[in-house]
Amino acid sequence: DTAVSQTPKYLVTQMGNDKSIKCEQNLGHDTMYWYKQDSKKFLKIMFSYNNKELIINETVPNRFSPKSPDKAHLNLHINSLELGDSAVYFCASSPKPNYEQYFGPGTRLTVT
């Protein structure tokens, strides 16, 4: 009964490829997020959706496109992967914006 789950856990791919990461939460939360954690462990928000609507879009390249088919899912699609995209990507959810967030296990993306 995992609260926030992500697939895959590990993703190794070559530059130029397109890949997707999926996130699902079963907490009944309205709000979901994507974060990027770099090699120095710095955590930066990328996107946030509230009730399937985009409410936060930080300065992220257009190659990154989130999609929220319903409140329980927020997927992240990345086009034309670059070496600098290598990081751990965390999904999170919260009951409402500004509330405490619950994190997924992370997806470790390695671009070679």
Add this chain to the structure above:
Amino acid sequence: AQRVTQPEKLLSVFKGAPVELKCNYSYSGSPELFWYVQYSRQRLQLLLRHISRESIKGFTADLNKGETSFHLKKPFAQEEDSAMYYCALSGYNKLIFGAGTRLAVHP
């Protein structure tokens, strides 16, 4: 602008020693603050929130509005406390995280 500052990248202590992980914030409104912990290769977990004033795993944190601080404290560190600790500020529909402090507790 809202900001969270964790001045120490690494805090190294011996088992049984007191621990204080510093967090300072900048926010124009009434802040809501959290501490999150990330054990090695695991997900971030909520450790504390200032509004509940609770003690979790022996950790406490007090919001000091005058000093704009929310330092995390534990009187006696344990080896299993070794982890990354993030202070976070809630505002403008998101959490703003500090850069994190790695706590290393040595036997």
